[in-house]
Amino acid sequence: MKTCDHQEVTGTSIPQYDELMWPALPRGAVRDFRGAMASRGEKGLLITTGSFAKDAQNEANPDGAPPVELIDGDRLCDLLKDVVPGWRGE
Numbered sequence: 001m002k003t004c005d006h007q008e009v010t011g012t013s014i015p016q017y018d019e020l021m022w023p024a025l026p027r028g029a030v031r032d033f034r035g036a037m038a039s040r041g042e043k044g045l046l047i048t049t050g051s052f053a054k055d056a057q058n059e060a061n062p063d064g065a066p067p068v069e070l071i072d073g074d075r076l077c078d079l080l081k082d083v084v085p086g087w088r089g090e
Contacts, residue, residue: 024050025046025053026053027056029046029056030046030052030060034059034068037066043066044066044067044068045068045069046068046069047071047076048072057070
């Protein structure tokens with residue numbers, strides 16, 4: 001699945017948020033994001049150019065809560081390689 005393919009999310013409301021934090025986004029960032037997206041969408045997309053702490057990764061998909069897809073810097077570069085001609089991601 002390519003997260004940035006708008007056709008795959010047609011008909012689904014997906015709030016987006018970008019936060020730059022180093023070295024790793026903590027659990028609280030995911031929890032706060034989920035609170036901000038309450039009643040606004042079925043799924044969240046949290047992007048950082050850094051990374052996510054382990055507890056943040058665990059917080060992304062708790063039972064009974066809307067899922068939050070996490071995209072870290074490495075995955076972001078991989079996605080850009082797929083959609084931006086000449087992207088090297090260095």
